[in-house]
Amino acid sequence: MTGEENAQRMEKIVSLCKRRGFIFQSSEVYGGLNGVWDYGPLGVELKNNLKQYWWQVTVRERDDVVGLDGAILTHPAVLKASGHVDTFTDPMVDCRTCKTRLRADQLAEKKGIKQCPNCGGKDLTEARPFNLMFQTQMGASADPASIAYLRPETAQSIFVQFKNVLDVSRKKLPFGIAQIGKAFRNEINPRNFTFRSREFEQMELEYFCRPEQGMDLLAYWLKERIKFYEEIGISRKRLHILDVPEKERAFYSKGTFDIEYEFPFGRQELEGVAYRTDFDLQQHIKASGKALDYFDEETKERFVPHVVEPSAGVDRTVLALICDAYDEDSAPDEKGKMETRIVMRFHPRMAPVKCAIFPLLRNKEPLVAKAREVQALLRPHMNVFYDEGGAIGRRYRRQDEIGTPFGITIDFETLGEKGQELRDTVTLRDRDSMKQERVAIKDLPQLVSSKIR
Numbered sequence: 288m289t290g291e292e293n294a295q296r297m298e299k300i301v302s303l304c305k306r307r308g309f310i311f312q313s314s315e316v317y318g319g320l321n322g323v324w325d326y327g328p329l330g331v332e333l334k335n336n337l338k339q340y341w342w343q344v345t346v347r348e349r350d351d352v353v354g355l356d357g358a359i360l361t362h363p364a365v366l367k368a369s370g371h372v373d374t375f376t377d378p379m380v381d382c383r384t385c386k387t388r389l390r391a392d393q394l395a396e397k398k399g400i401k402q403c404p405n406c407g408g409k410d411l412t413e414a415r416p417f418n419l420m421f422q423t424q425m426g427a428s429a430d431p432a433s434i435a436y437l438r439p440e441t442a443q444s445i446f447v448q449f450k451n452v453l454d455v456s457r458k459k460l461p462f463g464i465a466q467i468g469k470a471f472r473n474e475i476n477p478r479n480f481t482f483r484s485r486e487f488e489q490m491e492l493e494y495f496c497r498p499e500q501g502m503d504l505l506a507y508w509l510k511e512r513i514k515f516y517e518e519i520g521i522s523r524k525r526l527h528i529l530d531v532p533e534k535e536r537a538f539y540s541k542g543t544f545d546i547e548y549e550f551p552f553g554r555q556e557l558e559g560v561a562y563r564t565d566f567d568l569q570q571h572i573k574a575s576g577k578a579l580d581y582f583d584e585e586t587k588e589r590f591v592p593h594v595v596e597p598s599a600g601v602d603r604t605v606l607a608l609i610c611d612a613y614d615e616d617s618a619p620d621e622k623g624k625m626e627t628r629i630v631m632r633f634h635p636r637m638a639p640v641k642c643a644i645f646p647l648l649r650n651k652e653p654l655v656a657k658a659r660e661v662q663a664l665l666r667p668h669m670n671v672f673y674d675e676g677g678a679i680g681r682r683y684r685r686q687d688e689i690g691t692p693f694g695i696t697i698d699f700e701t702l703g704e705k706g707q708e709l710r711d712t713v714t715l716r717d718r719d720s721m722k723q724e725r726v727a728i729k730d731l732p733q734l735v736s737s738k739i740r
């Protein structure tokens with residue numbers, strides 16, 4: 288695809304997200320809040336499916352990982368010890384021509400000269416560090432002692448609670464603590480739709496181990512995480528692994544891989560998988576004076592565990608799911624003429640709506656009653672959507688556009704009007720092949736459930 292085609296594709300995706308209720312600009316009626324987004328009725332379903340699946344495979348299906356839900360408001364001492372207060376910065380420059388604030392490491396260069404991407408101006412200030420943390424005030428007094436921060440990552444509460452979690456869970460190394468939650472960064476230049484936001488969610492795992500296990504576990508978690516993206520339906524060919532060179536890694540990291548995705552706006556990071564050694568726990572031990580260490584019952588050794596951290600972005604993964612799913616093909620319209628069909632090819636596991644239920648006609652009471660019965664039958668098992676408005680082809684198209692993998696139509700056969708053998712059967716339509724099969728209503732919960740897990 289050319290740059291132009293990619294830009295057009297992205298435009299169509301952004302417009303579909305708004306039109307169908309995946310993602311809205313936050314505070315839109317007041318002109319929008321830059322870098323902040325609201326998820327609409329379909330977006331919240333998609334996001335929840337992603338988070339639930341991550342939690343399922345990372346925590347619930349494993350003996351060696353437990354969960355945590357830490358607070359967003361964070362004690363300044365935590366972020367001082369972690370290094371965020373002093374060094375969590377991006378280099379910032381100002382364009383003197385158009386007054387735009389820019390990230391110095393993301394400037395375009397023309398013939399070796401840095402340029403403002405906004406106006407093309409070359410008159411830029413020197414780069415200076417800009418701290419990305421949001422600071423707030425706790426309580427009624429406004430003195431420096433009342434400063435608190437909105438966390439810039441979820442990881443720090445895991446490190447700070449390491450001992451408490453270890454004591455209550457009685458886990459042996461290696462074991463992990465997982466968390467999903469909001470993080471906040473005052474990005475200089477939020478851009479590329481939700482890709483770089485100021486408020487976003489992370490799914491982080493801190494997997495603690497003995498020092499000699501660190502490098503092997505780094506390779507293990509990289510493999511696990513790639514498997515995860517494949518399991519949620521992201522095509523492997525658009526995923527890339529970047530082995531971050533030593534000079535670009537944090538000084539304490541012995542190995543870091545970035546998992547990148549080919550977005551229409553370029554290849555960008557979805558997740559970092561980093562072997563962070565014992566840096567974080569050591570920092571908190573030094574600053575708090577508390578013993579955040581581990582006692583090995585078998586070897587009678589006491590030591591500070593090392594950690595491997597797979598850290599993924601919820602919003603970036605949602606965006607990758609949307610970009611990966613977006614497709615156009617052709618399908619016959621009401622009169623049999625071929626027309627362009629927009630279809631979101633979400634993996635059924637991720638699809639916001641799993642099954643749409645249509646009575647063939649809205650003004651035939653027995654069809655509507657039967658359709659409502661089918662809806663009640665499936666509802667406890669999955670998110671379903673009932674739609675009786677418009678021609679059936681139109682209704683299929685509306686569901687294709689939001690990626691609903693299955694459509695169920697209740698017709699006159701269902702009512703037994705075309706022979707008793709078809710009574711209480713419906714057509715089950717597959718979004719991708721558009722093929723329909725006849726199935727018994729009583730088999731639907733089991734049949735559809737098996738296809739969406």
Ligand code: ATP
Pocket residue numbers: 440472474481482483484485487488489556557558559598599600601602603
């Ligand atoms: P980048 O270099 O793109 O700013 P990062 O390397 O600073 O990212 P990490 O600190 O490793 O990111 O955070 C882990 C994950 O959190 C990222 O891989 C990404 O998925 C997500 N993330 C970080 N910053 C943002 C943001 N501003 N908006 C959305 N997601 C983010």
